[in-house]
Amino acid sequence: MRRKWISKIVIFFFILQMVIPVIGLMIFSIDNEGLFTLSSYQTLFTDPSFLSSLMNSLGISLVSVVLTILLVTPPIWYGYLYSPRILRVLEAMSFITFVLPGVVLGLAYVQFFSNPPFALAGTPTLLPFAFTLFGMPYYMQSVLNRLRHSEAKLYHDVARSLGSSNLRSLLRVQVPLLAPGILIGSILVFSIGMGEFTITQLTTGGSFMTLPIYLQVDFQNNPLAGAAMAVIALLIAIVLVSLTLGTFRRRKKRREAIHVNHSSVEQAV
Amino acid sequence: MRLGRLLFLPIFAFLLIFAIIPAFGVLSSSLTGTHGLSFTFYRQTFSQQYYNAFWTTTWLSLTSSVLAAIWGFVIAFALVRTSMTVLQRIITALSSTMANFAGLPLAVAFMATLGTSGILTLFLQQYLHVDIVAMGFNLAAFSGLFVAYLSFLTPLAVILMLPAVSSLHQEWEEAMYTLGASFFLYLRKVAVPVLLPSMIGTLGLLFANAFSTYVTSYELAGSSINLVPILIGYMVNGNVSMNLGLGDALSMEEMIVLGVSISFYFFAQRKSLLHAREGRSANAT
Numbered sequence: 001m002r003r004k005w006i007s008k009i010v011i012f013f014f015i016l017q018m019v020i021p022v023i024g025l026m027i028f029s030i031d032n033e034g035l036f037t038l039s040s041y042q043t044l045f046t047d048p049s050f051l052s053s054l055m056n057s058l059g060i061s062l063v064s065v066v067l068t069i070l071l072v073t074p075p076i077w078y079g080y081l082y083s084p085r086i087l088r089v090l091e092a093m094s095f096i097t098f099v100l101p102g103v104v105l106g107l108a109y110v111q112f113f114s115n116p117p118f119a120l121a122g123t124p125t126l127l128p129f130a131f132t133l134f135g136m137p138y139y140m141q142s143v144l145n146r147l148r149h150s151e152a153k154l155y156h157d158v159a160r161s162l163g164s165s166n167l168r169s170l171l172r173v174q175v176p177l178l179a180p181g182i183l184i185g186s187i188l189v190f191s192i193g194m195g196e197f198t199i200t201q202l203t204t205g206g207s208f209m210t211l212p213i214y215l216q217v218d219f220q221n222n223p224l225a226g227a228a229m230a231v232i233a234l235l236i237a238i239v240l241v242s243l244t245l246g247t248f249r250r251r252k253k254r255r256e257a258i259h260v261n262h263s264s265v266e267q268a269v
Numbered sequence: 270m271r272l273g274r275l276l277f278l279p280i281f282a283f284l285l286i287f288a289i290i291p292a293f294g295v296l297s298s299s300l301t302g303t304h305g306l307s308f309t310f311y312r313q314t315f316s317q318q319y320y321n322a323f324w325t326t327t328w329l330s331l332t333s334s335v336l337a338a339i340w341g342f343v344i345a346f347a348l349v350r351t352s353m354t355v356l357q358r359i360i361t362a363l364s365s366t367m368a369n370f371a372g373l374p375l376a377v378a379f380m381a382t383l384g385t386s387g388i389l390t391l392f393l394q395q396y397l398h399v400d401i402v403a404m405g406f407n408l409a410a411f412s413g414l415f416v417a418y419l420s421f422l423t424p425l426a427v428i429l430m431l432p433a434v435s436s437l438h439q440e441w442e443e444a445m446y447t448l449g450a451s452f453f454l455y456l457r458k459v460a461v462p463v464l465l466p467s468m469i470g471t472l473g474l475l476f477a478n479a480f481s482t483y484v485t486s487y488e489l490a491g492s493s494i495n496l497v498p499i500l501i502g503y504m505v506n507g508n509v510s511m512n513l514g515l516g517d518a519l520s521m522e523e524m525i526v527l528g529v530s531i532s533f534y535f536f537a538q539r540k541s542l543l544h545a546r547e548g549r550s551a552n553a554t
Contacts, residue, residue: 096288100292
């Protein structure tokens with residue numbers, strides 16, 4: 001009994017550790033020398049450069065998500081079903097991002113992409129590629145998890161033996177089967193895109209305003225508005241995390257449903 | 270069916286263009302002086318300033334990741350024992366939110382809370398008469414970065430440790446108690462040895478994470494602390510001295526450090542995978 005009590009104290013301190021900076025930030029953003037104010041939020045939402053940086057961030061994150069889905073999903077699916085050896089090579093290579101942190105990749109891009117064949121440094125063109133690279137290991141794992149738990153190959157073979165074409169099985173059976181994995185992976189890539197600072201700063205020199213770049217400049221000029229902005233970043237993080245966890249929970253239920261409802265394959269064919 | 274392998278073409282081309290070739294570009298220009306092959310830039314990195322930067326970065330990363338790994342282990346251990354699913358779900362959500370929140374917003378949160386005019390700093394001063402600034406705490410120095418690093422390394426440690434810790438069988442512990450062992454003997458003889466691979470792996474990943482942290486230290490300390498990622502950033506960004514070759518040499522050295530510490534993680538992961546397989550076959554027989 002005593003040990004349960006100790007466990008709870010440990011967890012309490014962990015929650016405290018996580019929550020203190022967040023509470024401090026929230027109070028800071030609504031504190032006007034002891035009086036409650038929402039002026040910092042008001043300034044923020046009436047600032048046109050805040051809105052344009054929000055649009056930039058959303059745009060670049062969505063482009064990264066689309067790029068990741070198109071570029072990464074087909075080879076993983078095909079590799080899992082037919083060439084596991086190449087898939088293993090790809091999986092190992094995706095971990096290259098762990099030894100290529102933002103600053104190093106930024107430095108590399110600034111040098112490599114400044115010469116005529118690919119003179120892209122200084123423009124936001126490089127960003128979706130960089131975010132795709134950073135998100136790749138997470139996206140791959142989330143789709144692979146889905147493949148491992150859903151017997152995708154069996155369904156593909158069944159669909160084809162019942163006379164479906166490859167393409168039809170792909171669109172009607174495989175894509176719906178993989179959808180939850182694709183969704184979770186996409187949310188992970190999206191949240192990388194919304195929060196990335198280093199590459200954006202180093203390759204565009206701050207000329208392309210995204211939310212993190214705006215936050216960095218804004219907090220120096222006006223700490224209150226900067227704090228309000230960080231609270232919004234926190235809210236975005238909470239929404240994204242609850243989306244992933246929500247999908248995750250539903251996915252578990254659906255997995256059971258798929259095992260029970262084999263006839264859905266036949267319907268799809 | 271061979272035709273399907275063409276699907277691999279775009280992604281390998283992508284990795285080549287956006288990761289491997291630029292990385293080799295860094296390698297080659299770090300070794301190129303005015304007259305072909307040269308180690309000038311590497312020699313520069315061994316001068317006092319850069320040597321100190323490596324030392325400070327290593328020390329900061331090592332202390333914060335060791336403490337985060339131990340603390341994360343304790344939390345994971347406590348979490349498994351509470352057996353309250355609601356609490357576990359809250360912690361998982363909290364940990365992943367904090368992992369998403371890391372970087373710039375977290376740095377801003379720390380300045381708002383523990384900066385010289387931060388909420389907690391002022392609160393401690395006014396109500397408890399504890400002046401943490403006078404006590405030597407400075408958010409823009411080692412002490413401040415240490416606290417900030419802990420707040421994103423700890424949730425990461427919990428996420429990484431939880432699967433391994435929850436694989437400890439309750440029966441092992443009960444068997445130990447039946448045979449008259451104490452809790453600490455159980456920890457020392459069973460829990461820690463079983464979890465050692467995953468602890469070392471977690472430590473490797475946390476260390477690499479801390480060592481490559483740029484945004485948090487850039488925002489909190491800027492140029493007032495001598496850290497390797499910040500120096501590399503200044504080589505690109507600094508209006509004072511744009512020295513790409515030196516940045517390349519520093520980057521190569523950083524990549525070596527990261528490669529070594531990450532390999533601990535992969536090595537440990539393989540080890541625990543083998544462990545699990547052996548366990549399963551032992552159960553089967």
